[in-house]
Amino acid sequence: MAELVQYYGTGRRKSSVARIFLRPGTGVMKVNGKGFEEYFVTDVQRIIARQSLILTETANSFDVIANCSGGGITAQAGAVRMGIARALQEFNPELRAKMKAEGFMTRDARQKERKKYGQKGARKRFQFSKR
Numbered sequence: 001m002a003e004l005v006q007y008y009g010t011g012r013r014k015s016s017v018a019r020i021f022l023r024p025g026t027g028v029m030k031v032n033g034k035g036f037e038e039y040f041v042t043d044v045q046r047i048i049a050r051q052s053l054i055l056t057e058t059a060n061s062f063d064v065i066a067n068c069s070g071g072g073i074t075a076q077a078g079a080v081r082m083g084i085a086r087a088l089q090e091f092n093p094e095l096r097a098k099m100k101a102e103g104f105m106t107r108d109a110r111q112k113e114r115k116k117y118g119q120k121g122a123r124k125r126f127q128f129s130k131r
Helices: 043-055 075-091 093-102
Strands: 007-013 018-023 029-031 062-070
Touching: 007 029, 007 075, 018 075, 043 062, 043 075, 062 075, 075 093
Parallel strands: 029 062
Antiparallel strands: 007 018, 018 062
16 A cells, blocks of 8 residues: 655644644645635635745645644634644755745744733733822
C-alpha cells in the first residue's frame, strides 16, 4: 500500500489553535469537516487563511485539512495562515525566507488584556463624580 504523503504545521493566534495537514492535490480546503467557504464566512477571513498559499504560489497543488479549536473565527483564520506556512516550510525549506518577510512565520503574541478590579474593564474606569 502506498504511504500517505502529508506535511503538518501548527498555527496559533490569541487562544485559537489550528492543526494543518497539507496533502498533494488540487487545492481543496476543509476546516473542521466543513467546506472552506462554509466555515470562513467573510472575504477577509478567507483572504487571511489563504495568504500563505497565495504568496508561495502553491494554492492549486495542495489539499488542506485543518482542525481548529478555541477563540473566534477570525483568530482561527490567522492560526490557519500560520499553520499552512509552517507546513509549507516542512515541504520546502527555501520558502521560509519569503514567508518570514511577510510575517507569516511569527506568532502574534497579542492577547486580550485582563479586567482590573475597581474598574469597568481593562482600561476603562467607572464614571468619576466630584459631588
